[in-house]
Amino acid sequence: MTKYLKSSLTLFCICAFFALLLSLVNMVTEPRIKALAEQRVLDSLSMVIPSNSRINMDKGEVTVNKDGVNSYYIVENADKSLKGYVLNLKGSGYGGEFTVLAYYSKDGKLEKSKLLDNSETSGIGKKYENDDAISLFASYDRIPTSKKDLDPSDSLIVSGASVTFQGLSSALIGGQNYINSVLKGGLK
Amino acid sequence: MTYIAIIITYIFIQNYILVNFLGLCPFIGVSKNSESAIGMGLAVTFVTGVTSVICWLIYTLLLVPLHLEYLETVAFILVIASLVQALEMFIRKTSPSLYKALGIYLPLITTNCLVLGIAIINIQEKHNIFETFVTGVSAGLGFTLAIVLMSAIREKLDIESVPKAFKGTPIAFICASLMALSFMGFDKGILANLHLV
Amino acid sequence: MNKKINSAYLQEASKGLFKENPVFVLMLGLCPTLSMSAQVDNALGMGIAVTFVLVCSNIIISLLRSLIKNSIRIPAFIVIIASFVTIVELVVKAYIPSLSVLGVYLPLITVNCIILGRAEAFASKNSVLASALDGLGMGIGFTLSMLLLSLIREIIGSGSISLPFAKISIPVLSTHPVRVLSLAPGAMLVMGLLLALFNVIKDQKKTRKEAKV
Numbered sequence: 001m002t003k004y005l006k007s008s009l010t011l012f013c014i015c016a017f018f019a020l021l022l023s024l025v026n027m028v029t030e031p032r033i034k035a036l037a038e039q040r041v042l043d044s045l046s047m048v049i050p051s052n053s054r055i056n057m058d059k060g061e062v063t064v065n066k067d068g069v070n071s072y073y074i075v076e077n078a079d080k081s082l083k084g085y086v087l088n089l090k091g092s093g094y095g096g097e098f099t100v101l102a103y104y105s106k107d108g109k110l111e112k113s114k115l116l117d118n119s120e121t122s123g124i125g126k127k128y129e130n131d132d133a134i135s136l137f138a139s140y141d142r143i144p145t146s147k148k149d150l151d152p153s154d155s156l157i158v159s160g161a162s163v164t165f166q167g168l169s170s171a172l173i174g175g176q177n178y179i180n181s182v183l184k185g186g187l188k
Numbered sequence: 189m190t191y192i193a194i195i196i197t198y199i200f201i202q203n204y205i206l207v208n209f210l211g212l213c214p215f216i217g218v219s220k221n222s223e224s225a226i227g228m229g230l231a232v233t234f235v236t237g238v239t240s241v242i243c244w245l246i247y248t249l250l251l252v253p254l255h256l257e258y259l260e261t262v263a264f265i266l267v268i269a270s271l272v273q274a275l276e277m278f279i280r281k282t283s284p285s286l287y288k289a290l291g292i293y294l295p296l297i298t299t300n301c302l303v304l305g306i307a308i309i310n311i312q313e314k315h316n317i318f319e320t321f322v323t324g325v326s327a328g329l330g331f332t333l334a335i336v337l338m339s340a341i342r343e344k345l346d347i348e349s350v351p352k353a354f355k356g357t358p359i360a361f362i363c364a365s366l367m368a369l370s371f372m373g374f375d376k377g378i379l380a381n382l383h384l385v
Numbered sequence: 386m387n388k389k390i391n392s393a394y395l396q397e398a399s400k401g402l403f404k405e406n407p408v409f410v411l412m413l414g415l416c417p418t419l420s421m422s423a424q425v426d427n428a429l430g431m432g433i434a435v436t437f438v439l440v441c442s443n444i445i446i447s448l449l450r451s452l453i454k455n456s457i458r459i460p461a462f463i464v465i466i467a468s469f470v471t472i473v474e475l476v477v478k479a480y481i482p483s484l485s486v487l488g489v490y491l492p493l494i495t496v497n498c499i500i501l502g503r504a505e506a507f508a509s510k511n512s513v514l515a516s517a518l519d520g521l522g523m524g525i526g527f528t529l530s531m532l533l534l535s536l537i538r539e540i541i542g543s544g545s546i547s548l549p550f551a552k553i554s555i556p557v558l559s560t561h562p563v564r565v566l567s568l569a570p571g572a573m574l575v576m577g578l579l580l581a582l583f584n585v586i587k588d589q590k591k592t593r594k595e596a597k598v
Contacts, residue, residue: 007454014449014461018468019259025472026258029479036482207569209416213498216415258475261492262467269463298459299496301416308489353584354577357412361577368570 045086048103048112049075053083061088068174075103082106085179088116091171100134100171108179110138110172134168143173191322193379198326201376204302205334206368211302215335216360218293225339229332231293233325235275236306239268240324243307244317264307269298302331338364397515401522408530409583413498417490418531419572426547428535429528430484434477434491436524438469439500443508443520450509462504467495499523537575542567 045055056074063071070088077083084105091098102113113134136154137143144150147165204210211232218228243264251257276294279287297303306327310320341363350359407413414435421431442465446453453461474491477484494500503523508516539545544559545552565571 003454007457010452010454011457011461011464014453015464018262018464022258022262022468022471022475025475029475030258032479033475036479209420209569209572210493212415212419213413216412258471261471261474261495262464265463265467265495266460269460298463299498299501301493301496304496305489305493308492312489351581353581353588355584358577358581358584361573361580365570365573365577368573369565372568372570 044101044114044116045073048086048101048114050083050103050111053077055086064178067178068171069178070099084111087175087178089171089175091167091174098167100168102172102175104176104179106179108176110143110176112138113172115168137168137172143169143176145169145173191319194319194322195326195329196379196382197376198323199330199333200371200374201378203330203334203371203374204305204327205331206364206371208305209301210305211300211331214293214296214300215331215338215364216357218296219335219338219342219360221343222336222339224293225335226332228293228296229328229335232297232300232302232331233328235268235272235294235297236303236324236328236331237321238275238324239271239303240306240310241317241321242271243267244310244315244320247311260308260311261304264304268303268307272298302327334367337367341367394515394518398518398522401519401524401526402529403526405523406526406530407499407523408527408534409580411499411502413502414500414527415576417493417497418527418534419569419576421487421490422531422535422538422572423542423567424547425532425535425539426549427484427486428531429549430477430481431487431490432524432528432531434473434487435494435497435499435527436521437473438466438494439503439524439527440517440520441469442466442500443503443516444513446504446508447511447513447516453509458505458509462501462509463495466500466504470495499527534572534575534579537579538566538571542571 041061042055049055053075056076059074061071061073065071068090070090072088073086074082075084075086084103086101086103089100089102091100099116100113101116103111105111115134136150139154140149142149145166146169198204202208205212205215214228214232219225246263246267247257247260251259251263272294276287279294306324310323313323315323338360342360345359345363354362401407405411408415408418417431417435421427442462445465446462449461449465470492473494477487477491503520507519511519536546539547540555540558541563542565544557544562545554547553563571566575
């Protein structure tokens with residue numbers, strides 16, 4: 001019996017020692033990993049917001065998780081008045097789920113959007129990672145719901161990939177509705 | 189994703205051996221005859237199904253509340269190793285026939301990348317507990333499918349005349365490569381066409 | 386006397402390179418080898434990570450070899466290896482974010498058979514220095530094999546060589562790459578062909594030796 005006790009004690013000591021070692025390493029690396037993740041978010045946010053504005057980082061990311069809206073950030077003018085919102089939207093396309101970052105002005109007009117991580121097959125759904133294709137949605141007064149709403153020259157850019165087009169369109173319209181019905185130019 | 193979509197994805201579209209190489213060592217090592225291939229496949233399916241759920245529970249109920257997410261790998265591999273050991277003892281006691289069929293493969297499974305890989309991927313993909321279970325079982329079934337097909341090919345190869353330099357593993361790799369090539373035909377578009385996404 | 390010991394250690398370190406090459410001869414740790422060999426820089430990163438874990442775990446296991454009883458051998462080894470893997474993972478995430486493409490294959494170093502295999506077969510029976518050298522040799526052998534595989538796959542499959550700080554693109558091949566080699570089937574194909582090539586070389590050596598005798 002003591003033999004078992006002794007060997008399990010050794011095992012326990014080894015586990016405890018390494019858990020301690022790992023917590024030390026984690027203490028050193030955790031703040032850096034967090035900072036890098038935040039930096040990545042900020043970098044992608046700055047790609048969609050207008051040049052003379054900034055994200056309100058005091059409020060930071062407001063989580064929603066409703067109606068296809070994951071979360072939103074508040075965008076301000078230089079004088080801290082409300083300019084618009086960046087919405088983190090969820091949608092589904094040809095190959096699975098994707099995430100879109102979209103900037104809307106405070107009255108709900110879509111101005112710029114960018115596709116984040118997604119699992120679309122290369123060549124077909126990936127078209128939308130190219131900025132030409134996804135900026136199409138912002139160039140119309142009403143967000144196009146199907147390819148019939150597009151100018152003939154534009155539909156060439158997004159030829160194929162109808163499922164993804166529809167998925168993106170409904171995600172972006174969902175975001176617009178969220179701003180017009182819930183946020184209404186103010187804060188929830 | 190619906191459960192059917194998960195099953196189709198992990199058995200065909202993203203077969204872990206043929207697309208991500210998880211579990212390649214037993215795939216090449218234990219595929220010499222179809223009997224042992226089926227045994228290995230079923231043992232892996234059983235273990236991935238059970239361990240993925242238990243690892244998920246440990247992660248969400250223990251590691252996250254205690255802010256110990258960095259112990260993920262250590263905790264998971266310990267769970268897998270001890271669970272495989274316990275399973276072996278349990279099967280030996282309760283069902284000697286099952287033990288005869290799966291017993292010798294169980295110890296090999298601890299170091300099968302597939303088991304740990306699935307446990308980690310379930311956490312990364314933020315699956316809930318049911319999705320975790322379905323993912324674990326279907327990844328195991330995907331492994332079974334691939335290894336059984338492979339063993340059938342290798343049994344045929346035994347009676348063919350293969351160039352001397354290619355005998356054994358080299359030709360097995362080339363067959364696996366052709367299999368992977370044909371599995372590339374299972375495109376994610378299947379899911380869209382079946383209205384599963 | 387001293388010279389003899391030195392050469393013994395040298396042998397310990399060099400056997401991993403060719404005679405007991407972990408990838409092509411022992412055929413261990415195939416999953417990271419094939420999946421991370423589409424690009425040279427990723428292959429190099431993976432190789433270095435594996436070498437680090439291999440050397441560290443070999444040293445610790447060799448130090449503790451008299452303490453660890455036979456019955457708790459496997460769980461103890463696994464905990465030690467998994468801890469070093471987690472250290473590598475955290476450091477990579479914090480300081481080398483470009484290597485995060487290794488993704489799930491980084492924690493999977495834990496179940497890489499090379500590491501547990503060396504712990505079982507060598508470190509648990511030999512002195513600290515010999516174990517460290519064994520780990521280093523095996524790690525370098527693993528890294529070199531990955532580099533060989535990734536060079537072939539990237540040059541033909543993408544027409545480029547991505548080094549950590551630069552990307553060399555190769556004329557003609559970069560515009561007309563044989564894409565399949567950078568995908569999963571290509572990895573297995575190259576592996577099969579290389580194994581066959583090594584078989585041929587081994588055979589030739591053998592016949593030459595026999596001819597001499």
